[in-house]
Amino acid sequence: MEELKIRVGTKEDVPAMMKLVMELAEYEKGADQVTNTVEKMTEDGFGENPIFGSFVAEMDGKLVGISIYYFRYSTWKGRRLYLEDIVVTSELRGKGIGKGLFEQTVAKAKETGCTGMMWQVLDWNESAIEFYRQYGTRFDDDWVNCKLDF
C-alpha cells in the first residue's frame, strides 16, 4: 500500500510544485497565462522575504499534491489565511490527498493566530463545494473578481 505523507514544502520541491501548477493550468486551458517560473517561485517562497507558504503531499517519495497559502488582511477580521491553491495530480484524485492538504492548512491557520481562512471555488465545481460544506464553510457569490495585469 502506498503511504501518504503531508509535510511542509521546501526549496527542493519547487520544480515538482511548478509541474503540478502547469498540470492544472493545462486542464483549465490556461497554460498560456502562466508566467511564473521555477526560479521566480523559489525566490518568492524561499528567499529572504517569503510571500507564500506551502504543504506538499508525497506518495512513495513522489510529490503528488500541493497546498499554497499566504496571509491576508481583513479590515473587519484582521489576520486571515488565504488558501491560494490545492492541486492534486489528476491520476490520484479521490484518495483523500486534497483532504489531507486542506486540513493541514486549516491547522496552520489556527496555529498562526488567524481569525479564519478564505479561498475561492469555481461556481460549477459542485464536488469541491460539497467537500468544503462539511467543514462549516460559508459561501458568498455576490462578489466579482477584478484584475489588472501590468
Add this chain to the structure above:
Amino acid sequence: MEELKIRVGTKEDVPAMMKLVMELAEYEKGADQVTNTVEKMTEDGFGENPIFGSFVAEMDGKLVGISIYYFRYSTWKGRRLYLEDIVVTSELRGKGIGKGLFEQTVAKAKETGCTGMMWQVLDWNESAIEFYRQYGTRFDDDWVNCKLDF
C-alpha cells in the same frame, strides 16, 4: 477650496482608519461582524511584521478616505497586489477621492514589481464596476468566496 492630499498611512492614522472601516460596515449592515480593533490594526500594520500597507486621503487636515492593501501570491502570475478596501467617507463621495486612492495603489503595485493587482467588487455595484472598467480591468464572476471563521 479644500485641498486633497494622498499620502502613505501612519500609525497615528489608525484610529481614524478604523472609524472609516466602521462607517462602511454600518452602511453595509455588517458592523456586528467587525472584530478588529485600533490596537490590533496598529500591530498588524505598523508592528514588526506589517501584514498590510495603506494610503490615506486628507482634506483640510481630516482623514476622509483610506486604501488598504497587501501582497498576494498567484501560482500562475507570482507576486500581485491585493486591494482589500477603499473607503471614502459618505459625505465626500463623488469628488475623486476614491480615484486618487485607487491610482496611488496601482502605482504602488507597479513600483513594487507586482505582475498585476486584484480586488473584488459587489456584483450590484454598477458605478464601481464602470469606474474600474476605464482602467482596462478584467472581471470574472465564476468564483464563489469561501470562508471559515475560527
